[in-house]
Amino acid sequence: MKERKYLTLDPMGLTQRERHGYLLSAVAPRPIAFASTIDKEGRVNLSPFSFFNVFSSNPPIMVFSPSRKGTDNSTKDTHHNVLDVPEVVINIVNYPIVEQMSLSSTAYEQGVNEFVKSGLTEIPSDIVAPPRVAESPVAFECKVDDVISLGDQGGAGNLVICRVVKMHIDTAVLNEDQRIDTQKMDLVARMGGMWYTKASGATLFEIPKPLRAKGIGVDALPEHARMSNILTGNDLGRLGNISTFPDDSALAIAKEKLSAEPKVDDTLVHLQVHTMLQEGKTEEALALLFAYTD
Numbered sequence: 001m002k003e004r005k006y007l008t009l010d011p012m013g014l015t016q017r018e019r020h021g022y023l024l025s026a027v028a029p030r031p032i033a034f035a036s037t038i039d040k041e042g043r044v045n046l047s048p049f050s051f052f053n054v055f056s057s058n059p060p061i062m063v064f065s066p067s068r069k070g071t072d073n074s075t076k077d078t079h080h081n082v083l084d085v086p087e088v089v090i091n092i093v094n095y096p097i098v099e100q101m102s103l104s105s106t107a108y109e110q111g112v113n114e115f116v117k118s119g120l121t122e123i124p125s126d127i128v129a130p131p132r133v134a135e136s137p138v139a140f141e142c143k144v145d146d147v148i149s150l151g152d153q154g155g156a157g158n159l160v161i162c163r164v165v166k167m168h169i170d171t172a173v174l175n176e177d178q179r180i181d182t183q184k185m186d187l188v189a190r191m192g193g194m195w196y197t198k199a200s201g202a203t204l205f206e207i208p209k210p211l212r213a214k215g216i217g218v219d220a221l222p223e224h225a226r227m228s229n230i231l232t233g234n235d236l237g238r239l240g241n242i243s244t245f246p247d248d249s250a251l252a253i254a255k256e257k258l259s260a261e262p263k264v265d266d267t268l269v270h271l272q273v274h275t276m277l278q279e280g281k282t283e284e285a286l287a288l289l290f291a292y293t294d
Helices: 016-026 077-084 093-106 113-119 234-242 248-259 265-277 280-292
Strands: 035-039 045-049 052-057 058-066 087-092 138-149 158-169 187-192 196-199
Touching: 035 058, 035 077, 035 113, 045 077, 045 093, 045 113, 058 138, 077 087, 077 138, 077 158, 087 265, 158 265, 234 265, 234 280, 248 265, 265 280
Parallel strands: none
Antiparallel strands: 035 045, 035 087, 052 058, 058 158, 087 138, 138 158, 187 196
């Protein structure tokens, strides 16, 4: 492994702004909870939060965190609203509404409806009082089970624990099996600073999940492969995820391929294995490694 140099920091030795910057730039991309709430007078608020994720499917629980403002320690309208009216709709943000979502994050005066400011459309919810965003591909009506304060200083989060009571999914993002099609969602996520990322097209890729069969593991690969300067960690991980070693037939084919080369060494084999993995020929790549080692 290539030698690395590290900048090592004590988080509490940094300013709140510095700490915030490092945390949010490193822990990314983050999904966005586009939260709609109401206050005691029934006034609607809409605001995005990237301190957000799903934490349980049984019961269905989502958590997001409206943090105290780092500059003046003030708390957000969303935080006040879920304490007064413990209901929220979490609307998922995709690329067609990302600019409007960003506009809604403006610190407007209390009582200003960000639906109006951002040009998004309110649609009544079935169970909870806050409306949902009509343009959102998926919306989750939620009851707020708890709000947990993590501190009383600027930058401190307030965990809003939300129990999903109704889901609304735009049929345009479903496949023929009525499942959500990731490609059709065209999702976005928050990075550090002013950066976002778009989760669609060429940026999406699949990795087989090692759930049903145990992979042989990177430790089972030949030493020359593990120490290679050509094969990447992803290459080794993909090879180690294969559940069985090459059989005699696969090894014979690989040996025949190697015999056709005028000169065979680690560099040649590792380059060929890397190329095969890029082409999705994972089992053939593993067979070539073991045929060369044999």
